[in-house]
Amino acid sequence: MEQYIEFIGNNAILSIIWLALVVMIVASWFKSKFSAIRQINPQQLTLLVNREDAQVVDIRPVKEFNSGRIAGAVQLSAEKAKQSDFAGLEKHKNKPIILVCTTGMTASGIANTMHKAGYEQVYVLNGGMGAWQSAGLPTTNGK
Template sequence: MSFLMDNWILASVTLASGGLLAFEMFRGGRGDELSPQDAVQQINRHKAVVLDVCNPEEFAQGHIVGSRNVPLDQIKGHKQLPSKKDQPVVVVCQAGIRARKAASVLRAEGYTQVNVLAGGLRAWREAQFPVER
């Protein structure tokens, strides 16, 4: 007990960092996010399907080459979803918020390899990767 009293700052920092770690684990963390570079590897090496969950107007303004437009509000059971539940999927939107919601829906539907493009299409463009209209 005297160690804790003598080193209360160390004990406080240890407890705080442990609490933050536990919070991230329970919140789900961001372990399912891919950088644009990692997404390219998933697409090229593992034939990942890219699902763009933006609305059709946003999709028409620019999207990842070869991506499928499946708006977030239509994602459950959409005909453009991969038929194989173990097929790698990269979900993208403009900034990543809708993509995370869509990824949760896909996991609930039984898809096992679902990732989100961190930073969304903005990050993709910042990395200077191609988009098409």
């Protein structure tokens, strides 16, 4: 125990950095555990669509959406979504909605906005379209 106290005394900055990292990891864990937004993988997305009639909402730009998307997905621009403009999705307010972007990062913020707007079951595809394609799952093209 004395060695720990001596180490902390001799390496105050390193000890503070270590403590900050531990706090951030614990805070991140709590946030993910108690968040209303769930991250799902491609297999879970498929189950939600097939079993609970979930709606896939792709928030990538139109050009990317048209070059390859999950079958049945609808496109919603990220700009509209950030402004809480969820036109066309009102009928899905009580159903599962799965947000998809390129990597899953943009979708997380928009999922929080949707949840605050009253959408009850909002999910994010963890890893976005990259995860979907890496899993070897099919995409559709065209308008």
